[in-house]
Structure formats: C-alpha cells, structure tokens
Amino acid sequence: MSQREIYEIGEIPPVGHVPRYMYGQLIRADRFGHPKSAFRIERVPVPELKPDEVLVFVMAAGINYNNVWAALGSPIDVIAARQKARYDDSDFHIGGSDASGIVYAVGKDVTNVKVGDRVVIHCGVWDRDCPAVRNGDDPMYDPSFKIWGYETNWGSFAQFTKVQAHQCMPKARHLTWEEAAAPTLVGSTAYRMLMGWPPHTIREGDVVLIWGASGGLGSMAIQIVKAEGGIPVGVVGDDRKIEFCRKLGAKGCINRKNFKHWGMLPHWKDDAAFSTWVAQARAFGKAIWDVIGERRNPRIVFEFPGEDTIPTSVFVCDTGGMVVICAGHTGYNATVDLRYLWMRQKRLQGSHFANDEQAYAFNQLVREGKIDPCLGKTFTFEEIGHCHQLMLENRAPEGNMAALVGAPKPGMKDL
Numbered sequence: 001m002s003q004r005e006i007y008e009i010g011e012i013p014p015v016g017h018v019p020r021y022m023y024g025q026l027i028r029a030d031r032f033g034h035p036k037s038a039f040r041i042e043r044v045p046v047p048e049l050k051p052d053e054v055l056v057f058v059m060a061a062g063i064n065y066n067n068v069w070a071a072l073g074s075p076i077d078v079i080a081a082r083q084k085a086r087y088d089d090s091d092f093h094i095g096g097s098d099a100s101g102i103v104y105a106v107g108k109d110v111t112n113v114k115v116g117d118r119v120v121i122h123c124g125v126w127d128r129d130c131p132a133v134r135n136g137d138d139p140m141y142d143p144s145f146k147i148w149g150y151e152t153n154w155g156s157f158a159q160f161t162k163v164q165a166h167q168c169m170p171k172a173r174h175l176t177w178e179e180a181a182a183p184t185l186v187g188s189t190a191y192r193m194l195m196g197w198p199p200h201t202i203r204e205g206d207v208v209l210i211w212g213a214s215g216g217l218g219s220m221a222i223q224i225v226k227a228e229g230g231i232p233v234g235v236v237g238d239d240r241k242i243e244f245c246r247k248l249g250a251k252g253c254i255n256r257k258n259f260k261h262w263g264m265l266p267h268w269k270d271d272a273a274f275s276t277w278v279a280q281a282r283a284f285g286k287a288i289w290d291v292i293g294e295r296r297n298p299r300i301v302f303e304f305p306g307e308d309t310i311p312t313s314v315f316v317c318d319t320g321g322m323v324v325i326c327a328g329h330t331g332y333n334a335t336v337d338l339r340y341l342w343m344r345q346k347r348l349q350g351s352h353f354a355n356d357e358q359a360y361a362f363n364q365l366v367r368e369g370k371i372d373p374c375l376g377k378t379f380t381f382e383e384i385g386h387c388h389q390l391m392l393e394n395r396a397p398e399g400n401m402a403a404l405v406g407a408p409k410p411g412m413k414d415l
Contacts, residue, residue: 024158032073039385060181061156062098096156097149188354252291307331374399
C-alpha cells in the first residue's frame with residue numbers, strides 16, 4: 001500500500017506510518033442538537049503529540065452516553081468550556097471515550113508502549129506533574145482530571161486518536177476489535193463503584209442491587225459482583241431483559257414498571273402522599289427479598305438513574321450499607337429521607353470513572369475471560385451519530401455498542 005496523506009475509512013496505513021490528515025466524526029457548536037445531525041464526517045489534520053502522549057490508530061470505538069451530551073451541547077458546551085479554560089482552542093469536538101487500536105507513534109517520554117502494540121484505552125486523563133500524582137494520591141481528585149473524548153478533544157471517533165501513555169492497556173487477544181472497544185469506560189466505572197470505596201467493597205455473599213441491569217453499566221456491574229462472590233439483583237424495565245441478566249450472573253431481576261412511586265420524595269408533612277410512597281418502597285424492598293429467597297437488604301446499591309430512584313435506593317439499602325452513584329440520567333435533584341440515612345448509618349457515595357489501578361484491574365478481568373463485553377450491536381463509522389441517537393431515545397440494544405473505524409470488517413481480532 002502506498003503511503004498517502006490520507007486513507008479512506010477501512011484502509012489501514014502501514015503500521016508506524018502517520019498520514020497528514022484523517023477522517024473524524026466531528027461535532028461543531030452550530031450543529032448542537034440531536035446526535036443524528038450533530039455528528040458529521042470531516043477531514044482534519046492528524047494531531048501532534050506531547051512527550052507523554054501516544055498516537056493510536058483506532059480500529060473500533062465504544063459508544064457512551066457522554067457524547068450524547070456533547071452532541072446536545074448540554075449540560076455543558078464542551079467546545080466552549082475547553083476554549084474558556086485555554087485547554088484546547090479547537091472549534092470542533094471529536095468525541096469517543098472507548099477504543100481499541102494499534103500504537104502508531106509515541107512521544108519521547110513514553111516507555112510503557114511501543115509502535116505496533118495492540119491496546120485498549122481507558123478515558124482518565126490528568127497532568128502527570130500534578131500534586132496528586134507527585135504525592136501518590138488518587139489523580140482523579142486533582143483539578144487536572146478530565147474524561148478523554150468528552151472533556152478533551154481527539155477522542156476515538158476518528159482514524160487516529162491521541163492519548164496519554166498511561167491510558168493504554170493491553171488488548172485481550174481473544175476479543176475482536178469491536179468487542180474490545182466496548183466495555184472499558186462502563187466497566188472501569190462500575191469497578192470503582194463496587195471496589196473503590198472501602199469498607200464498602202464487595203464481600204462474599206453481599207447482596208448488590210443494580211439499576212439498569214441490562215445496559216452497559218449494569219451488565220458490567222453484574223459480572224463484577226459475580227466475580228467477587230456477591231449476589232447481583234438487577235432492576236430492569238422490561239421482563240424480556242431478565243433472561244439476559246440471568247445469563248450474566250444475576251440472581252434475578254425486578255421490573256421497575258411494577259411500581260409507581262418513582263420521582264422525588266413527597267414531603268414528610270404530606271401524610272397521605274408520604275404513606276403511599278412508603279408502601280410502594282416497602283413493596284419494592286420485598287421484591288428484593290423474593291428474588292434472593294430471604295429477608296436480606298442490599299449492602300451496596302449500584303445507582304445512576306438519580307432523581308427518580310435515589311429515595312428508594314436509600315430506603316432499601318441495608319443498615320451500614322452504601323448507595324454509590326455515578327450519574328443522574330433521570331435528573332439531578334435527588335431527595336433523601338435523612339432519618340433512614342443517619343439512624344441506619346447508611347452511606348451515599350458519589351463515584352466517577354476510575355484511576356489507573358482500577359481501570360487496569362477491570363481490564364485484567366476482561367483479559368482473563370471473566371467479563372463478557374456484552375456487545376449488543378456493531379455499527380459502521382458512518383452510523384456514529386445514529387447510534388448516539390438510539391441511546392438518547394432509550395432505543396439502544398442490550399449491553400454495549402461499538403462502531404468500526406479502522407477495522408475493515410467485524411469479527412477481526414488482529415490485522
């Protein structure tokens with residue numbers, strides 16, 4: 001193959017040859033709105049590397065909700081935010097926070113990967129000279145922490161992406177490119193939620209309630225709980241999804257549509273409304289007991305719906321247990337009956353993605369074959385806007401989604 005200044009989608013340049021230009025699925029501010037129209041294929045220069053960065057030829061990219069938000073321009077205009085912070089002055093956004101691919105170039109300070117390595121990429125980015133890193137603390141607490149492909153530009157929805165070297169992890173050889181690209185963001189996020197907040201890490205026999213059990217996050221959480229010896233109980237919105245969750249290791253599932261008390265907690269002075277809510281919450285708690293076959297409450301509740309479900313999650317959580325949350329898909333104004341929080345000494349813990357140790361630990365489970373990526377559907381590069389639209393409209397398939405970028409066809413495990 002001749003070395004050209006740009007290659008078409010599905011063409012693979014000679015390993016180590018970096019063309020001058022590439023194709024990317026770009027979002028621009030004047031197109032903010034529904035993902036199906038916000039994304040558009042454009043030709044842009046291949047980005048230059050800093051000393052600690054790596055250029056990866058993207059074989060496949062995972063699809064996550066953060067670039068639904070990027071397409072909408074809400075709740076944050078990611079382009080304007082980067083420009084205001086003087087972090088990146090680009091007038092476009094190339095999203096994508098999951099990828100599998102091949103290293104094509106490395107910065108002068110990079111020692112952990114080399115050209116030709118097959119990698120997957122986690123999405124945690126931070127300043128390698130920040131105080132947290134120098135002190136040996138969790139870099140996720142440092143102000144420099146960002147999510148690659150959402151808060152940064154040059155994500156995986158292009159032929160080449162640039163990442164910090166520590167983001168590159170070994171690809172599981174038994175997985176196809178699209179399978180390998182699918183689980184890292186949601187899986188690492190789930191791993192930190194379930195294993196990163198001692199003493200509330202999964203113990204043998206712990207009951208764990210998992211919201212959205214058939215989705216990307218939930219499908220990873222079920223498998224992590226199972227691998228650590230816990231008892232996963234899923235919550236779904238359709239009985240047809242229960243068998244999918246059982247096959248992943250769930251003890252059973254509860255259909256949330258059998259209950260009508262979702263939303264913000266009624267005021268405790270409104271006796272009638274509050275009594276109705278408590279009756280429904282108790283019935284939901286009994287449904288957990290029915291699944292596991294005994295009167296045991298979840299020690300950990302795995303949360304991300306937020307506003308609609310937090311009151312119930314705190315209510316059903318066991319005494320001394322933890323509700324851990326990483327998002328607010330149904331809204332951000334969550335209400336809590338503080339009597340249950342303080343009297344039963346429960347913990348409400350926020351969690352956000354993962355650090356290197358946690359991302360690598362999750363990736364090791366994948367490499368050992370203990371985690372199924374749960375790839376629900378693979379899309380083409382041209383369909384990246386479409387699959388985000390499906391996610392926005394809650395019409396995404398069970399599990400995770402991925403799009404081929406450099407890989408010319410699905411099912412490939414290497415070149």
